[in-house]
Amino acid sequence: MNRKQTDQMRDVVDKAKSIVRNTLVWDNHGCMPVGAPFGTDFLPELRRYREAGVNVVSLNVGFGEMDVADHFQTLATIRRWVSIHDDYMLVSTCADVYLAEQTGRLGVCFDIEGANAIGDQLSLISAYHSLGVRWMLLAYNRNNLAGGGCQDDDDGLTAFGHDVVREMERVGMVVCCSHTGYRTARDVLKMATKPVVFSHSNSHAIVAHPRNIPDDLVRECAQTGGVVGVNGIGLFLGPADADQAELVATHIDHMVQIVGPRHIGLGLDYVFDTGELKAYLAKMRATFPAEFGYDADISMLPPEKVLDVVASLLRRGYAESDIGAILGGNFLRIAREVW
Template structure:
């Protein structure tokens, strides 16, 4: 069955590819598709483009192992050739500044989905850790342009009001690429049941992340990830839950960054060094856990990749 991890993080240091060989962890442990983050939050347009250039150059120099994703056909071709299919994602509208035409450029470069906001307010709308005033006119125009060029919109890290308004306003289904249910653990980064229902009602998918802080108890075990997956499946159906582990390959880098930026990652919300996270190497254990809890093979195939593929087939322009 197709296995698709919708969010992974390499160090965002242009021309530093020292961790890139770790992408093979995903493939070695059975993953077929990975979405690799190229920027977040306050990162500039230049920073996003420099990371895209860095990652694309490294990947295209290794055609036997990797295939860049531009369309659904690339995913099928990569599986047939024994390659890991790699696409890109962006966390927040700061990546486009005030220039909507950058969305098509990013899509041409392989960006498959993009957030509206990352924790804090921006030109498009509100962040989940800020005073969310709702989706702006620019945010609505952004959703229209994303739909036009075939890029999936994402509401992870986005504030409640903005996410709710975006789900209603978007011409295409939106996703929560890496967000967990707030009913199981109270945290601003997690999402309440009514947002999960609204996303599913429009055909979207909620990707469960493997970050212990958002799973509860700093427990990133496959069993705890499975608990969140099954909660969403029971709430809105098996067709609306997937995987977006948010695994960070440079653990030292994230520990330093979180400690150095308490304004963006407040310690009182649990941020800090030592956050546990589920590794892509544990995906087989997650699959076994879900099967042990009664998930049938067809349901497992939907969760591990089929649901992301369905949204891609609907939104991407092939």
């Protein structure tokens, strides 16, 4: 590499740092410990989001087969910890998001992965919303009362699932179709009256895994005004030996070519305790079957690598305004329109 190339590389990195420093950065899905209930030992790891320049993170409080009690206990544990630590702030409105950014605190909201969290009780949706849950996906890999999961035979959105979507729209909770079967997702997108998101889904055209979504769902999501958040899970990104930040940028770029930069964001799905994750995947084979690749070591893009994603987008010719939309502006718009 000659001096000119070195200088150009340094300029890109410096510009990427400036963008992250001066732009709202919103990670729409951070994965908490997968075993509930749990203590608070891991929560100081949230500082890594702040140190990486992230302003807002949505933390999951439950998924899959976890029961209602587990969801509420997890939610209560994290809410209390965040509320007593000055570097963090619970956010439930756009005004909260702005305040957290202005005061240098990490804004924290919550999400739920799967309607098992409500059982058959629609009333629990408003209860979760009142405690800061701002999006919920319908089915986590497996079928449930609301609809089909992406790894089961999907018969579509159920009558109960229809009621779930309507109630979520009523209370101001964003409907998410990540982990959900394609047929159920299409049913949701057809009936939605507010923007729908795929909070953490990658491109099936690049990696043909059932957790990734085809281009037509990307288009239909955008038609609702929604956003697709690209995740940093290696299994869904591409070759294990490739640069993960480049792979994330490639998935972003593919979707941007389809729907433009105003409908793509970040939902990294980063897991802090990889040892616990590996043990849990082995234990829950019905939800994470080996034939879908869950038996391998799963690499993840940490929040510190968001800077490298930005640098890759700059090298691909992206404008600063478009990168800003992808980093956080698009999910902020969703919050304005739905919360």
